[in-house]
Amino acid sequence: MKTKSKIIIAGPCAAESREQVINCALALKKQGIKIMRASLWKPRTQPGFEGIGTKGISWLAEITMLGITVATEILLPEQLTQLIKGINKNGDLSKVLLWIGSRNQNHLIQRGIAKIIKEKMPKTVKLLVKNQAWADERHWLGIVDHIVGSGISPKRLILCHRGFASSGQNNPNNFRNLPDFEMAMRVKEKSGLPMLIDPSHIGGTVGNVFKVMNMAEKFDFDGMMIEVHPKPIEAQSDAKQQLTFKELKSLLKII
Ligand code: PEP
Ligand code: MN
Numbered sequence: 001m002k003t004k005s006k007i008i009i010a011g012p013c014a015a016e017s018r019e020q021v022i023n024c025a026l027a028l029k030k031q032g033i034k035i036m037r038a039s040l041w042k043p044r045t046q047p048g049f050e051g052i053g054t055k056g057i058s059w060l061a062e063i064t065m066l067g068i069t070v071a072t073e074i075l076l077p078e079q080l081t082q083l084i085k086g087i088n089k090n091g092d093l094s095k096v097l098l099w100i101g102s103r104n105q106n107h108l109i110q111r112g113i114a115k116i117i118k119e120k121m122p123k124t125v126k127l128l129v130k131n132q133a134w135a136d137e138r139h140w141l142g143i144v145d146h147i148v149g150s151g152i153s154p155k156r157l158i159l160c161h162r163g164f165a166s167s168g169q170n171n172p173n174n175f176r177n178l179p180d181f182e183m184a185m186r187v188k189e190k191s192g193l194p195m196l197i198d199p200s201h202i203g204g205t206v207g208n209v210f211k212v213m214n215m216a217e218k219f220d221f222d223g224m225m226i227e228v229h230p231k232p233i234e235a236q237s238d239a240k241q242q243l244t245f246k247e248l249k250s251l252l253k254i255i
Contacts, residue, residue, distance in 0.1 A: 001213070001255040007158070007196060007223030009071050009097070009128075010248060011037035012230075013238040014049070015056040023230050025063045027245045031252070035097060036063060037071040037225060041079055042237055043103040049236040054082050061091025071097040071128065071225075075104060077112035084120055093121060099128035100147075102162055102201075105139075107146035114150035128158045128225070130198065135164040137183050144191050159187065159195045160225055163202035173211060176204025176241070181219045194222035200241045206232075209241060213255050226251075 010028055015021050015038040028036050038060065042051040060070045064087065074080045080098065087093050098117060100110055110129075117127055129147060131140050148154055161184040163177025171178060179202050188195035197219075199212035209226070229235045229242040243251065 001221060008033050009035040009037050009225040010228050013227050013242060014039045014042055014236060015052050015059060016236055018059045020230055021059045021063060025066050025068050029068060031249060035069045035071055039073045041073060041075045043075060043101055057083055057086030058090060061087045064091040064095035069095045069097055071099060073101050074098050074113050077116055080113055080116045094124050097126050097128060102130045102133045105132050110147050111150040114147045114152040118150060118152040126156050126158055128160055130160045130162045133165045135180055137187060140187050141190060157193050159193050160198050161195060162198040173208060175202055175208055177202050181216060185219055196223045196225055197221045198225045200227040203241060205240050206243055206247060209243060210251060213251060
């Protein structure tokens with residue numbers, strides 16, 4: 001992937017403690033990674049750990065002061081309003097990246113989030129948009145149109161392929177979600193937007209994350225969003241797919 005010229009976003013599935021996110025930020029900084037993911041609010045298949053919530057906003061603010069851009073998922077416009085308030089208090093709002101996840105398919109919410117970014121955040125702040133969970137190219141392109149309808153500049157948008165839900169058939173690698181690299185490349189071309197790959201939510205296991213990145217090699221992705229955790233087995237969500245920092249280092253060497 002020639003990682004030097006690509007957008008690399010790495011970090012835990014979810015922010016769990018101040019110590020965890022700060023350790024993560026320092027470890028990533030050592031590897032030259034400039035954007036760290038850490039979700040405060042988690043969409044979950046079944047009720048369980050739904051993220052640390054507003055308590056974690058000040059931790060993310062601290063990370064922005066380490067010179068790292070912090071990326072986090074927003075489920076509702078009011079969460080973004082809270083985040084902006086908290087980061088403004090003791091962080092750097094220009095060092096934030098937001099994303100809309102694959103389960104968030106209400107276009108009123110999508111536009112509401114984009115509108116706040118446009119009106120309340122520095123122009124450098126980007127919005128990453130993941131594909132919806134089911135394989136439908138028109139819907140994927142439609143998300144972009146809905147969001148652009150908020151008035152946000154398309155220059156502030158980045159797309160990300162995280163695979164599509166599988167019914168269990170035609171899944172020889174036992175991936176968590178099935179990738180459609182060709183569709184991702186068509187959506188990249190038609191939308192004119194950068195397209196990242198999320199091997200973590202496609203693969204579902206550490207071994208599969210490596211496999212996905214090998215398969216993605218011949219496609220023109222503009223970077224990746226990947227999950228890493230200081231102690232993956234202790235992670236409160238997506239434990240099986242999070243890499244250690246050492247595993248991330250070896251992955252970055254081979255792609
Ligand atoms: C995530 O990135 O942690 C996440 C919830 O992913 P997705 O929206 O792709 O399911
Ligand atoms: Mn996750």
